[in-house]
Amino acid sequence: MPARRLSVVVTRRLPEVVETRMKELFDVDLRDPDDRMGRDDLVAAMQRADVLVPCVTDMIDAGMLAQAGQRLKLIANYGAGVDHIDVASARQRGILVSNTPGVLTEDTADMTMALMLAVLRRIPEGLAEMQAGEWRGWSPMAHLGHRVGGRRLGILGMGRIGQAVARRARAFGMQIHYHNRRRVHAAIEQELEATYWESLDQMIARMDVISINCPHTPSTFHLLNARRLRLLKPTAVIVNTSRGEVIDENALTRGLRAAEIGGAGLDVFEHGAEINPRLRELPNVVLLPHMGSATIEGRVEMGEKVILNIKTFADGHRPPDLVVPGML
Known part of the structure; x- marks a missing residue:
């Protein structure tokens, strides 16, 4: 019997090639239409997912993480900055956080x-x-x-x-x-x-x-x-x-x-x-409307990093771009 595929929730639309590859590897809930999740929607996503893929517009604080339950094990952030995530609270609850450094x-x-x-x-x-x-x-x-x-x-x-x-x-x-x-x-x-x-x-x-x-x-x-x-x-x-x-x-x-x-x-x-x-x-x-990193090539490379972090985690290893509080 094949191993259970990780349940992944993506909070915003990503490049098509990235979404397609995610579908091939994981049980993915893609965002459509591409609007920002509210606080309640983010909490609900964390309650049903093994892995959450948020971005800079998703504020994830200690109160939300407290409601996440036991299923969520990885927040694979789509972006290098993680100041929108309470990384210390996540780690205290056994939730790993990864990011996508270097590509932008x-x-x-x-x-x-x-x-x-x-x-x-x-x-x-x-x-x-x-x-x-x-x-x-x-x-x-x-x-x-x-x-x-x-x-x-x-x-x-x-x-x-x-x-x-x-x-x-x-x-x-x-x-x-x-x-x-x-x-x-x-x-x-x-x-x-x-x-x-x-x-x-x-x-x-x-x-x-x-x-x-x-x-x-x-x-x-x-x-x-x-x-x-x-x-x-x-x-x-x-x-x-x-x-x-x-x-x-x-x-x-x-x-x-x-x-x-x-x-x-x-x-x-x-x-x-x-x-x-x-x-x-x-x-x-x-x-400018926060477009410093807005290139097609950069967005695809960000997605590839997210996929690598999730796949490595799914294989039982430490995500290569793991974020720890001491790095902040």
Whole structure:
């Protein structure tokens, strides 16, 4: 008699090739239509599944995990960040958590550079003028932005993505600086020609562009708070493709409106889709709908990692991308 296949519940639609492979391997409940599960739906899913496959829009807290029952054994997160999951509570209840690190590094770094260019060269303003049919021809003083080459880039978080951003920025002629929990290996510093700052305050006060590439953890919540934002040069630009909670969004908005900060390129926001409406009004701000990792190739690779984690677990082994509280 064949072994029982794991029951897997997927909370959002995934690329067709990923869903098809999951169907071949597991007893899968796919999401259709592709809308966000409510709290009660998530709890019900955890009660009937051996494995839950959530994503960043699914907030899974201790109270929900307490209702999951005995069946759920693995939360195979579709994404690298797991700040939406109470990992410590899950582990206490014998529920493993895995993620999909590494596959979105290059895509997110590409979008970081795109946002830098968009803000510094005022690309959205030019695009809006063209789409409105208001352009009347070239003039020497129109649409003046700032040159990227020669600017100092301060990277907050020098992990995989931070290093990928640094490599791209070097190709544009930027000077690389960084702040990190721990100083990276000397060989990496030498390769990137990167200057390490132990003091975040000292670094951000001297940078032309700040790129946020650190995860959201209790220690990074509002790491760029009102006090630190006041240290920025009035011409400085902030780019965030990591997590919105790292910045005090209200303080950032006040600084941008008062011309105390030169501009911002944001792909993530402190309160998810609930964006401060005053940000939308500012011409020196570029807002994107959390699309930094949105490539077909990246989404498929994320799905392949999820499948590998589930399959390894089903075979009685430790998932290769297991998340433990000490990593956070």
